[in-house]
Amino acid sequence: MASSSSSARGNYKGATGPASSSSSAPAPATGTAPPPAPPVVSLSDLIGQQLKQLNPEDLLYKDELQLVLLLTPVQRRKLSRDLDDGDTGASTSTAPLSRPENNEEDDDLIGAVGGLSISSPNAPAIATTKEPLLDFRTHVLKWFQHLRHQTGHFKSEEESRRLREAGNDSYRKERHPLKASDLFTEAIFLAPARNTLAAALAHANRSLVLYDCGLYAESYDDCLCALDLGYPEEYLPLIKLRQAACALKLRNFALCEEHLHELLHIELNQVFETRTHELWHQCEVLKVERFEMAVQTGDDLDTNDSKPFEIAWLDNSSSLHTTRAVAKNALIFESEAMAMVPSGACRVCDYCGITQFIPFPCIYCSNRLVVYCSRQCRFKHAAIHAVECFGHQIELFESFGDVFAMPRLLQLAFRMLITGLPELLVHCRKKPTLSKLWSAINGGLLERPDIAYSAVLRLEHLREEQASETVITLALTSHILAIYLSKCTTFFEQLEKSLPTASRMSSAEWELLCAALLMRHIGQLRHRSMTLCRSFVLPTDPHVFSPLNEFQLWAAPMRLQEGHLHILAGEVAVVSYAVYPETLSLCRHSCSSTICTKFSGRKMTALALLDLPAGSGIYNCFAGGNFQQLRREERSKLLQERGIRCHCSACQLSHTEDQFHKFHRYRCDNPKCMEIFTLDAMPHAPNLRWWLSEEYTQPEYNGAELIVCPHCSEPQKLEWFWAFHTALIDCELIEERCKLYAAIERAEGQLMELHECKVALARLLLEQCLMVHREGATVLDDWEFNKLGSIMRSVLPSVMAQYGGQSIEYVKYFAYFWDVMALSNYKCNDRELMQMLNALEFIADEFKDIFINYYEDYIAPKFAEESYGSVVDTQV
Incomplete structure (x- = not known):
């Protein structure tokens, strides 16, 4: 479970002190106390001790190998001796980590897939080098042993069994296959490695549920996992039948017949025998009905095989240039990551990088x-x-x-x-x-x-x-x-x-x-x-499937419940880190990027943000935000950390902050002033986003001088902001929601045009109101939905202006708008709808499919109704 795994990781990371007393040897019979065990050196202590012994000024090196040699003197002396002796045939096998003391078996670490199995205590010792090891190396090996002993194990056979039984009840009694699938998944995560039967049973149970959900490939994989982990032989016909049924659904007739042949060589009862013959008959019928489908060859398509970019090298640095004219939104390059690791923000396939x-x-x-x-x-x-x-x-x-x-x-x-x-x-x-x-x-x-x-x-x-x-x-x-x-x-x-x-x-x-x-x-x-690969993330523990009842989002696989799209797309984060050595890593930096990147698993696609003539440079922003999203000072700081000095056109403008400030312009609320102004800096608000800082949003700051007009030196009262946050607490009451709508209207008078704060307030408002409606505390009527739709619709141009219509942020915010349209009669015009549908081309493929399904299930039918009249927008 989520709480179990989180506490296990927390206990482990805090365990950097001495070993526990339970692992120490008992006191001798003479009563003499044993000497205390030496404290285990943590990683920070290990590196800190080495830094104290080294003087950076004395380390003169020309490349990485020379630096490593300077830091490992014993290794260097041994290497020189080996080379002098001509010992090129030395064995690379060295003694692996020893077993825990007191010879206790730790089967959980034996036979790991690809992991080095720990040698048996009775195995003959492998000869080690005669040269004494460096002290640093000795401590590193001890630290490895310490990690092995202190690693938190949250696995529990009893807990796995309990979740498996709960999944059975959910599937048989509640008739809720998605919930049952989540419970079986958590049972798999909690099953101990030393007794794989628990995991085998959970995989087998989940395979049945996934088959009923139409996930035949995943169901077949679960059957194979169950067999690999020691599924009981007495239930073998059940698994083989399910494998044959999955293969038939996947139209893999040869594989289906293979499993049916296996069943015919097993002694079956009448029910299984009947089901086997039924599958055999279905397989034969489908084989007869199979026909070849016409496939477009692509000869009639306008294709251009020429590469739209080339690599130019100058002074050991690279840059990408277009080889021909590239139109806006046209593909420039796409590639798969040479290497990729999950970020830990959500569950990611460690190979292909997908998240759903x-x-x-x-x-x-x-x-x-x-x-x-x-x-x-x-x-x-x-x-x-x-x-x-x-x-x-x-x-x-x-x-x-x-x-x-x-x-x-x-x-x-x-x-x-x-x-x-x-x-x-x-x-x-x-x-x-x-x-x-x-x-x-x-x-x-x-x-x-x-x-x-x-x-x-x-x-x-x-x-x-x-x-x-x-x-x-x-x-x-x-x-x-x-x-x-x-x-x-x-x-x-x-x-x-x-x-x-x-x-x-x-x-x-x-x-x-x-x-x-x-x-x-x-x-x-x-x-x-x-490269930081960004995508939508759900607020769940990444190591279990659904601790926060994620199954409640789904009406069916890849199809959401009505009004739940904003939950799926509500948070955007870095889901993985990747390297694209022949494409994106070779782009030069510019704070006004000429490409937008789409990440779908390991695959990265770069499309042109504007029309690019032949021979123009291809630029990417490596600052984590462009000139409209971050101030120049913040961009420069982020770039300096990466060794990049920016001299792009956006940074050379005389009024370089104007594009950023247009999202942070205020009108003074002093009736005698009413001047429009922008702020240069705020002490506790990076990039002027004070509404995100706890230093400004705590109740005790109500009425404090947070923003001061530079023209009249009057502090801004911000009454609308404090009223909004006060009413947000009890928004299940219609009176409080009316105060929220009124606060939004008053904010319009002080927050100018494209102000970023209006977007943040609109999102908070819709998030709370949709939650109230979803949980049944109160039901919003069409008047309120029209209010919410108009509010979110009014801020979408600000999001497009700051992030672009090809950005994942734009999709994140119009997901709230789609939920309003799905739950009510409110709708946008055709041009706005096409803009939103086009933006789906710039998000990960698995999320694109979910958005398209949501559109087809809840939004397209309303646009297709002939009797549907246009709704007059409610002015906010």
């Missing part, structure tokens, strides 16, 4: 942090997850959050390495050494168009003139991840297999190479290569 799906978790990962939308995605991602699985078991990547503000950046760099390096080594035909391989990575291999990883190596990275504390910290972290690859995975052994038989590199060399490449990738991501 039935989750299939890795049963071995702690807290079920890794989920997939299908077994196919899990299979495609197996090679990557094989290296990461043990890290997820001990929550390695999450633990970096104690030190780094963006731990996912480290995981993305890690994934770039393990994805690209094996591909690169396949092309090494000569016997490599560390120095030769590093020279090739910085030289000839950069120009290889047949190697995808070469495009990653060519990416620009954040360049710092000297080894700052941040750079040293990141280098130490790269070393930690390299130690993880050496001690906790078989990654180096896989790399050895990619090299010629006579070529072998020591484990120390592989560690240094991987640490240096990780350092380079981190520098690339800190510059402009890391």
